[in-house]
Every structure is written in structure tokens, then in C-alpha cells.
Amino acid sequence: MSSMSNLKEKLFSKIELKRKEVKELLKESGDYKLGEVSVAQAYGGMRGIKCMVWEPSALDKNEGIRFRGYTIPELRERLPRAEGGEEPLPEGLFYLLLTADLPTEEDVKEVYNEWMARKETPQHVFDTINGLPPDTHPMTQFSVGILALQKDSVFSTRYHEGMYKEEYWDPQYEDCMNLLGKLPGIAAFIYRRSFKDGTRIHTDENLDWAANYAHMMGIESPEYKELMRLYLTIHADHEGGNASAHTAHLIGSTLSDAYYSLAGGMAALSGPLHGLATQEVLIWIQHLQEKLGGGVPTKKQLVEYVWETLNNGQVIPGYGHAVLRKTDPRYTAQREFALKHLPDDDLFQIVSMLYETVPDILREQGKAKNPWPNVDAHSGCLQWHYGIKDYDYYTVLFGVSRAIGILVSSIWSRALGFPLERPKSVTTDWIKENISANGS
């Protein structure tokens, strides 16, 4: 095993404990039933089926996400902050997700130092991205950039050299740390090439990870850097069943390395029912503004527009959720940020009016199980306010953050020796035959 940093050593001690715990659990309660699967669930996107272990976070349908047991408001209080800042540092959230312990300032510094030591990205990655037409969707560029790093996978190299299964977590950790060191630079480059003059801005070693990302995009507003810290913290993980996390988890279970897994996860995040909703919200709001010739619509106009969208068979972007049944606390955190920093912003006014309008309408329509806003209902208006008006880019910001949770969990999946995922599929004929053989 290569020499260990404090963080890695701490992780290893946690892994040893958890392995023992899981081994005993399986021995004593391996046959305990977590639930049953209904026909409706098999046809209905597997909602609610408990069939996966994901250690870093858990989602409660009413309360929202808890990261290693802590809610977002708790973490906004308790995670270390940048000097003079009020929002949590994502380095701290990473430490918490990885080790299950709240970090000290020193722990956060160590994560930061690890990532900074790994930030250099080979030129071929930028050349590969540059080979794509500039109007390629930024999420495609992002997935391609991640895959272009794959040839340097430590896990793949060590696997082909031969290693014990108990050691898998170690090279997986190395790949994940390498990725997290490089992702902001790659993502910022994609922003600059798609929407600015294409020049790369290099890291400023005086800035934390999130502030550096903003800096490399070319944005120096201290307020935006605060938003970036908050944004990258709250989007980091949403338990394991969401499409991007689950995709990455499935790919990883084949012992594909972290680059393949994360690129696949980002492909899932690119769908309009998942991370792309963040840009759809803004497009939808601005379409209304254009129709009305700009400004803030009246409540009546808003109600009409929401109904028009529904009557055209479309969804209201940013509303509803596969698991949540209340307002997403990630929405609330961004709303609090807006109330503090941009209370008079036009778009924020509209986002707030939608919050007062849409839930009643969705309830009246009676289809959506959750009429409340999710995280994506708010993100775009904050980005727009600080001048990131290129909404095709918004999902990349989401992706950089989501990489934290996906990658942490991939280390734990290796540590706990999770096998290849292979659920059973059935045909409609099989279902019908079983129902008639066994009764409904």
C-alpha cells in the first residue's frame, strides 16, 4: 500500500470498522426483508425499492437530505468556512461524507492541499475538448473531458498489475482525489471555451476550491464565490437512487474505474428530468417574460402561464420530486441566500411568486405526487444574477458538485467489496402468468 496521508489513514480505520460491522450484520440478519416489490414499482421506475447501500447520505421524503446525519441548515452552521465567509466549504462536506466525522479547520485544509496537489491536468484533455465543435453542449464536453483523463486511472493500472480485493478502495481513492483536484479546472475551461474567449485562467493558490472554480471561470465577485461554496456543498449528494448516482454506482460495480463511472453519471445528470431541469426552469421563465415584453409578470399572468404549460402536456420544471414530498431544503438554502444578497432581483421575484403559485395549481391538477419546488427551481436565477447567463452551463456546475458524493460513495463501494449489480428483469408475459398462477 502506498504511503498514507492523515485523511487516508483515518479513512482506512473507518473502513476496517465498517467492514466488521457489515460482516456481522450480514451474518446475523442477511435474510431480513427490506421490503417487497410490486408490479407497479417494476413498471414505475423502481420507486422506493430498497435494494442498494449508499453510505454518505440519506433522503427523507419530508425532511430532505441528511449528509451523514446532518441537515443542510445544521451544516451551514457547523462546517468550516472561508475567512470572512458565511457559507460552508465543500472541502468540509467532502471530509464529512468520506469519514462520517465533522471536519476541523485543519482537516479542511488537508483536503484542500490534497486537491491542489493534484490539480494539473494533461494538455491532451483540453485538446480533446477543443476537438469538439464549440456549440457542443457543455455537459457533453464535461463527460468527454472526464473520460479523456481515464488513461491515467490508478485503479485500472493496479487492477491489471494484480491486487487483492481488500485493497481496491486505495487506488479508487487516488482516482477520486485526482478527479476532484482537476474537475473545477476542466469545468471552468469548458465555460471559457463555450461562452468566453477560450483562454484558460489558472488556479490562484490563495483561494479555496469553490472560489478557485469561480476564479477560473473568470468571475471575481466575492458574493459569487460565496454562492459557489454553498452551491457546491448542497448539490453534492442525494442518496444513491437518483439517476446520476445510481448510474455511476452501476458502472462502478463492473470494476470500471472512477472516470468511466463519473462520465456515465454525468450523462444521466444531463437529462431534463434530472440535472438539466436547472436550465429548463430559466428557459421557461424567460419564455414567459419574452411573451410579456419583459419585467415581472402579475400573479394572474403567472397562473395562466402555469396552466398553459400543463395543458400543453408539459411538466413545470423545478417542481415535483421522485422521493421528496415537501419543499427541498436545497431550494430553501438558495432562497435564504437570495433573500440576503439579491432580494430585489427580477428573476428572484418571479421564482418567489412561482413558489406561492405553482403548488396550489399542481395540487388542483392532481397528478404530481409532490407539488413543491426542488433544488433546480432556484439555482438558475442565482447564476443569472451574477452574470452566468449561459444556461446550458448550469448542469456542469451541478455535476462538479455531484461528483463529490458519487466519488465518495465509489470509494466505500470498493471498501465494502460490493459485487457486480445484476437485478432480475421480467417480461409482461411472465408477470401475467405469475399473477394467474398465484392469484392477484
Ligand SMILES: CC(C)(COP(=O)(O)OP(=O)(O)OC[C@H]1O[C@@H](n2cnc3c(N)ncnc32)[C@H](O)[C@@H]1OP(=O)(O)O)[C@@H](O)C(=O)NCCC(=O)NCCS
Ligand atoms: C422530478 C420528476 C421527474 C419526478 O417524477 P415522478 O416521480 O414520476 O413524479 P410523480 O410520481 O409525482 O408523477 C406523477 C404524474 O405527475 C406528473 N408531474 C410530476 N411532476 C410534475 C410537474 N412538475 N409538472 C407537471 N406534472 C408533473 C408526472 O409527469 C406524472 O404524470 P403522468 O402520470 O401523466 O406520467 C417530476 O416531478 C418532474 O418531471 N418534475 C419536473 C422536472 C424537474 O424539476 N426535475 C428535477 C428533479 S430534481
